Amino acid sequence: MPSTVAPKSTLRTRLRRAGLGLSLACAALAAPAQQGSEDLSALSQRWVDDALAQAQAGGALPLRMEVEVGALDARLRLAPCQQVEPYLPAGTRLWGRSRLGLRCVQGQTRWNVFLPITVKAFGPAWVLAGNVTAGSVLTEADAIEAEVDWAAEPAAIIANRDAWIGQTATRALNPGQALRQNMVRAPELFKAGSPVRVVVQGPGYAVTSSGQAMTAGSVGQTIRIRMGNGRVIGGVVSEDGTIQAQL
Template sequence: MESWGSISSIAFRMALAAMLTLAGAWARADAPPSLDAGVEQQVRQLALAGSQPGAGARIEVEVGQLDGRLRLAPCQRVEPHLPAGTRLWGRTRIGLRCVQGESRWNVFLPVTVKVYAQALVAAAPLAVGRVLAADDVTVAEVDLAEDTSAAMTRPELVVGRSLGRAVNAGQSLRQAHLKPRQWFAAGETVKVVALGSGFSVASEGQAMTPGLEGQPARVKTESGRVLTGMPVGERRMELSL
């Protein structure tokens, strides 16, 4: 006959085994939803097709993980899709929807689209206010999509420009790093070019506001009409009809 201590020991081990089994089942139930290899491949293809980086660019797609708090019903067919207004550039997302299963669901999967191409980088640390010279920049492969500001690719577009932000050595030089150019001052005579479908009309007017690069400006014509457009060159403004 087994002693009470022996029986207690056996009962304890059985109870512990049961608890561990339940804990394992709970962990599996709470595990974040995994992505099927076929669906992941479709996500990559959608990201590659939608990025449209231009000739000579190299694209890398990093597929993230679904939110670990999601509890998705079983699904026989998952369809990746691009949410309206989404740009497949940098950190973005792709939709996943169940089109064949017990219940329909729609979730979003984080993805990062990296677009590598040749662009200008700082040859050495560059301080705020520095007027760029040709030897301040060099060409290297950069991720065009890592910043929302456009990467500068041509030396002639940056030489002679002043920096509005500091740039580290090897860092991609962006439009946002440069101080906006002033194409004309308020009161100056400006050539105004109105662009339409297959035609253009030019006239002159007096600038009511400074013509800063990337910012709308206003020009008053001889007839007294006030036009708003974008400064694009020395004493020149364009607007679309």
């Protein structure tokens, strides 16, 4: 089973590199002098397909990629261009709903337009088998394995079963939803106002004291604690409920 995030982050990195490396290579796919929307769509499809193929080359990514290329605004009237260069606009990636830039690099009139695209990435995930109420602790019976589009939502897919079993639902979940990182959290070890043990660490020393949690706390969460002298400090919740703080 693939890890929760690594395949996606690896894919993004490779796509980003592919987008930079293929922009010049795909510029060689010169569009005809009388450039039409169908020609631009075909050019864009080839560019994205090549980018995705290069991104997956040399590594066994557990994702099956599909690309849907949209259409330009029918009201656009583009001047003839001998060579069109596809490119990824800054801040965009080939993941989910995105856009591809198309610019005329050889023509009497230079132009730049954007074409909507949708990149789907199908892979194994865990899908809810029934309704789950907010605050419920997920068990093995709550989800089944299925193929889903990882890129359908911004939040990362939870592909590892051990990463969601025993976790608490952050909101009401419905059957058929794929489990993503923003849907679950670690169970609360204590409530707001509960007394907690605080280990304060400094250069060469560690002091154990007591305080009061100002919010509920889960493993790995950073919370604020009010100490006995009234001072408020921050710390990270350990597995045993102890708060690890540094001064």
